[in-house]
Amino acid sequence: MALFHPHRRSPFLRFWLPLVVALVRFASPLAAAEPRPALVSATGEARLELAAGRRIAVKLPQGAELEATATLDTGWLAAGTQPAAGAGARDLLLLTGDGATTSPLPSPPGRTGTLRQGPLPLVDDGRLAGIAWLEGDSRRSLGVRFAAWNGAGWDLPQVVAPPGPGSQLALTAARLADGSWLLAWSAFDGKDDEIVWTRGRSGSWSRPQRVAADNAVPDTTPALTAVPGGALLAWSRYDGNDYRVVTSRFQKGKWTRPETAAGAGTFYPTFETVGSGKPILLYRTADPQGWEALAVDTAGRPLRRAAVPAGSADSARTRPQVSETADGVTFRWPAVQGPGSERAAAWERKP
Amino acid sequence: MSRRDFVLHRLAPTLALALLLPRLAGAQTAATTYVAFGDSITAGVGDETKRGGYPPRLQDLLVARSVSAEVRNEGLPSEDTSGGVTRINRVLRDGDDVLLLMEGTNDVENVSIETTTFNLTEIARRAGDRGLRTVYATPFPRHPAAGKDGQNLLTGQMAGAIRELAFSQQRQLVDPFEVFFVETPNFASFYADGDRVHPRAAGYDIMARAFADVLTNVDSVLPVTGLVDPFNDQKNVPASTPLRIDLYDFGAGLDLANTKLSVNGVDVETPLSGSQRKVEIRYTPPAPFAGVVIVRLRSRDLATPQHLLDREITQFTIAGTTFLRGDIDLNGRVDGVDLLAFAPIFGAQRSDARFRTFADINGDGAVNGQDLAILASNFGKSSF
Numbered sequence: 001m002a003l004f005h006p007h008r009r010s011p012f013l014r015f016w017l018p019l020v021v022a023l024v025r026f027a028s029p030l031a032a033a034e035p036r037p038a039l040v041s042a043t044g045e046a047r048l049e050l051a052a053g054r055r056i057a058v059k060l061p062q063g064a065e066l067e068a069t070a071t072l073d074t075g076w077l078a079a080g081t082q083p084a085a086g087a088g089a090r091d092l093l094l095l096t097g098d099g100a101t102t103s104p105l106p107s108p109p110g111r112t113g114t115l116r117q118g119p120l121p122l123v124d125d126g127r128l129a130g131i132a133w134l135e136g137d138s139r140r141s142l143g144v145r146f147a148a149w150n151g152a153g154w155d156l157p158q159v160v161a162p163p164g165p166g167s168q169l170a171l172t173a174a175r176l177a178d179g180s181w182l183l184a185w186s187a188f189d190g191k192d193d194e195i196v197w198t199r200g201r202s203g204s205w206s207r208p209q210r211v212a213a214d215n216a217v218p219d220t221t222p223a224l225t226a227v228p229g230g231a232l233l234a235w236s237r238y239d240g241n242d243y244r245v246v247t248s249r250f251q252k253g254k255w256t257r258p259e260t261a262a263g264a265g266t267f268y269p270t271f272e273t274v275g276s277g278k279p280i281l282l283y284r285t286a287d288p289q290g291w292e293a294l295a296v297d298t299a300g301r302p303l304r305r306a307a308v309p310a311g312s313a314d315s316a317r318t319r320p321q322v323s324e325t326a327d328g329v330t331f332r333w334p335a336v337q338g339p340g341s342e343r344a345a346a347w348e349r350k351p
Numbered sequence: 352m353s354r355r356d357f358v359l360h361r362l363a364p365t366l367a368l369a370l371l372l373p374r375l376a377g378a379q380t381a382a383t384t385y386v387a388f389g390d391s392i393t394a395g396v397g398d399e400t401k402r403g404g405y406p407p408r409l410q411d412l413l414v415a416r417s418v419s420a421e422v423r424n425e426g427l428p429s430e431d432t433s434g435g436v437t438r439i440n441r442v443l444r445d446g447d448d449v450l451l452l453m454e455g456t457n458d459v460e461n462v463s464i465e466t467t468t469f470n471l472t473e474i475a476r477r478a479g480d481r482g483l484r485t486v487y488a489t490p491f492p493r494h495p496a497a498g499k500d501g502q503n504l505l506t507g508q509m510a511g512a513i514r515e516l517a518f519s520q521q522r523q524l525v526d527p528f529e530v531f532f533v534e535t536p537n538f539a540s541f542y543a544d545g546d547r548v549h550p551r552a553a554g555y556d557i558m559a560r561a562f563a564d565v566l567t568n569v570d571s572v573l574p575v576t577g578l579v580d581p582f583n584d585q586k587n588v589p590a591s592t593p594l595r596i597d598l599y600d601f602g603a604g605l606d607l608a609n610t611k612l613s614v615n616g617v618d619v620e621t622p623l624s625g626s627q628r629k630v631e632i633r634y635t636p637p638a639p640f641a642g643v644v645i646v647r648l649r650s651r652d653l654a655t656p657q658h659l660l661d662r663e664i665t666q667f668t669i670a671g672t673t674f675l676r677g678d679i680d681l682n683g684r685v686d687g688v689d690l691l692a693f694a695p696i697f698g699a700q701r702s703d704a705r706f707r708t709f710a711d712i713n714g715d716g717a718v719n720g721q722d723l724a725i726l727a728s729n730f731g732k733s734s735f
Contacts, residue, residue, distance in 0.1 A: 043498035061705055065498050085679055085692075085709030088504050088584040104706070114586050137585050139505050140464060167463030188465045218466040220433070238469075242437045265437030268461065286434035287441060289427070313391060313428035317457070 035273050037069040037076045038321055038334045049334045050076060050099060058102050064093050068119060073126035075099055079119035089114045092133060094121075108147035108154040113137050120171040122146075122181060130155075132171050132183055136163050144168060144185060148203065160198055161208045165190040174224035174231045182231050182250060184211065184222045193218045195235050197255075211248055211255050218243075225271035225279055227298040234281055234300075236267035243267045245283045247300035261302055262294060274324045282322055289316040293329045295347070304347040311340035382419040384446060385409070385566075386483070388439065388474070389453040392491050393426025397542070397549030404550075408559030409566075416567050422451075431457035432470035439474050443481050450478040451562065453488035453527070455513070456548070459505050464512050471516060486565065487517045489528035491558070494547035495539055501547075503532060504584075511577045514599050518577075518629050524601040525565045527558050529575050533662075570602030570654035577629075581644075581667040586681075588667045590639035594621075594646060596632040596664065603654040605630055610650040627653065640669045642735035643683040674734045676712050677726035685729040693718075693726060 040047035043065050046058045051071075058078070060066070066080035075098035084091035094105035107116070113135040122129045128149045136142035144161040147154040161168065166188025173183045181200040186193045187208070195211040212219070217238040224233050230251035236243045242264035249256045262269075265286030272280045272293070281294040290309040294302055306329040310316035320331040328346035387393050387406040395404025402408065406424040413420035425442045427434075432454050443450075452474060458467045475485035489510035492503045500506055510528035517524035531538040531554070541554035550558060564571045577597035581588045594612070598605065604627030612621050612632060621634045632648075644667055650660045666682070674681055679689040696710040699718045712722040 061707075063498075063501065082707075084707075085681060088502050091708070107708075112587070114584060137587070138582055139508060166465050169463060170461070186463065188463055192469065193463055193466050218462070218469055220462045220466055236433065238436075238473075243433045265434065267433045284434075286430075286437040289429065289434070310429070313396070316429040 036071055039066055039069060040334045042066040048078060058095060068121060070121040070123045072123060072128060077121050077128060079121050081117050090116055092116050092119050108157050110157050118169060118171055120173055122173050124175050132173060134168060140167050142168050158205065160205045164188065170221050172222050172224045174226040176226055176231060182224055184224055184233060186220050186222060192216055193220050195219045195222045212258050221268050223270045227279060232279060232300045234269040236269065245269045249300050259300065272322050274322060280322060291320055291331055293322050304349050306345035306347050308343040308345045315340055382421045383448045385420060385422045385449045385451055386425055386447050387422055387451045388425045388442065390426060390430045390457055391428035392549060393453055394428050396428055397546050398552050398555050400552045405555045405559040405562060408555055409562045412559055412563035413566065418567060429457060432467050433462065436470050436473050439477050443478060447483050450483045450485040452485055455509055456490045459500055464509055467509060468512050468516050486523040486525060487513055488525040489513050491527050491550065492532040494542050497547040514575060514577045518599055523565055525562050526572050526575060527561055529572055530557060530561045572602060573658040573660045574598050574600045574605055574650045574652055576664055579665050581665060583665045585667040587670040590641065590669050594634040597629060598632060598650060599629045600652045603652050604628060606651045606653050613647045615645055642672050643668050675729040675732055677729045678734055679709050683734045685726060685732055689726060
């Protein structure tokens with residue numbers, strides 16, 4: 001017991017344990033990530049589910065809505081939008097809390113567009129590094145912006161991508177082992193939506209480029225996660241008949257050719273953090289309506305799959321939380337009441 | 352009359368008629384099969400009578416208008432158009448005639464309007480491959496208190512995109528967005544109790560009538576706008592920006608001679624190009640715009656009786672426009688609307704959740720009497 005006394009640590013604990021912890025984190029960035037708080041409800045009196053199922057209520061301004069959450073060393077952060085001056089205008093709404101109190105963060109300065117939306121907090125090892133968001137004068141003319149958090153306030157925002165010929169939306173980000181950030185989103189190029197990406201290093205962002213060769217079909221709803229040696233990107237691509245989740249790996253500064261990861265009628269992928277630390281792709285299925293979890297290796301290759309049908313319209317629409325069991329996956333919908341709020345599925349070895 | 356003559360002249364025609372009659376009768380009574388495809392609004396969620404939304408009501412209306420019709424409900428709650436392109440293959444059956452396609456409400460937060468229109472086009476193309484004619488429908492508007500897009504900015508843009516889709520593909524259009532959001536007074540009263548997305552039974556009655564009118568060629572909808580540039584509430588618009596407005600009529604057509612634009616209360620001459628189904632209205636200001644620009648459009652269609660359109664279609668702000676302090680809604684005037692926006696935030700500090708930057712007029716981090724004094728000093732004044 002004395003070994004774990006907080007005030008009488010052995011030299012091993014004082015010196016070697018932090019080093020071991022740091023090495024483990026470096027070697028396996030997925031294992032270090034903690035689950036994001038779940039948004040049980042996002043408007044009015046919003047409810048967040050923190051770790052261990054603890055729920056807190058946050059009263060939002062009228063017309064405000066939360067869209068994203070993150071876990072910080074100090075507690076949690078929630079980001080959304082709220083009405084701003086001028087009809088139809090919206091600004092970012094940022095809240096932090098430690099489980100006992102909630103306080104607002106200011107919106108980044110230098111607003112130039114009527115609309116700010118799609119905020120994405122960038123969190124590095126439990127610390128808020130910055131925020132990316134969409135800004136412009138209409139849904140179809142939004143640019144991508146980023147502001148770094150300096151610990152006390154926001155630095156001046158940078159334009160990551162100006163408004164393009166059409167819609168830009170669905171921001172996603174991942175921090176690489178070298179400390180740089182990847183940011184990806186879908187952007188209409190005049191003919192169809194493509195997935196574009198940029199890399200942020202030392203306060204500047206590279207010119208946005210397509211992840212894959214130009215095509216004539218929609219590529220939508222990207223999701224990024226860091227893996228040892230790079231990152232994985234998943235998104236939904238129309239194959240001429242159906243949408244299918246595809247993946248590409250980022251390594252040595254380049255993206256591999258997209259590979260189909262899931263069947264017909266699969267879309268809205270995200271990478272979820274589960275106990276094993278391995279990437280789990282979670283996506284929606286069209287027919288029958290439901291959800292699938294797909295374990296992939298660090299190259300994005302499918303390993304095993306678990307699927308559940310949606311028990312209700314709510315569970316079809318709402319992204320579940322997933323956790324691994326001994327032989328499968330549990331899908332849980334914190335916002336759904338009653339017996340349909342949790343379903344288990346065994347892994348199928350051949351996805 | 353010989354036996355041969357009897358067979359040829361009396362019996363044969365009678366027999367032929369007897370053989371043909373059932374087929375003729377069958378041909379006359381074969382019902383047109385309409386497939387209502389879409390999401391929860393097509394499925395009938397919110398319909399407290401449990402009748403199943405607009406499809407069964409539409410069938411009753413069509414039959415009442417002497418159309419032999421079967422309307423099959425293929426609505427699936429929570430579906431968006433990305434899911435629709437997969438499900439449509441399973442839903443269509445041999446013998447189906449018309450696809451009624453109202454989907455896209457669930458796309459609003461997830462995919463671009465460009466992808467939504469791509470998906471709708473794909474669904475219609477597949478229906479066409481199976482021999483069905485597709486009728487598009489604009490989305491049902493959001494309730495003003497809806498958490499997402501309560502002002503219907505995105506849903507309105509989607510409605511405009513679907514109108515252009517229907518025009519460019521020469522398809523019929525049912526326009527619930529126009530019928531409810533514009534033409535139905537107090538449209539919010541037609542939503543299900545406690546529901547800000549789905550209509551209640553009375554709303555489904557109106558929706559069914561909108562479908563029935565289009566399917567029986569009854570023109571009941573005003574001319575509708577598509578592209579409006581600069582769009583409503585746009586800020587920082589360059590002063591020499593030309594106006595670009597597309598106007599459609601999916602019924603009897605537009606009365607082009609009576610289509611007029613007014614800018615800040617003054618009628619302007621505009622070249623009209625297009626057809627009675629769609630006209631492109633373009634206007635380049637002879638001198639740069641300044642301040643807030645209000646554009647009204649007057650038009651009518653060729654239906655009997657004619658439907659008159661006379662409404663403000665966009666109000667935008669020119670770059671460099673300065674506003675009086677206290678002009679919270681940035682409409683160029685400090686008035687009661689600004690005071691109403693200011694009042695609920697009075698007393699808030701920057702650390703309060705209800706604090707709003709726009710109400711902190713002097714920027715000192717507190718919404719207090721000093722801000723109210725500034726607003727009051729400009730009350731009733733115009734910025735330009």
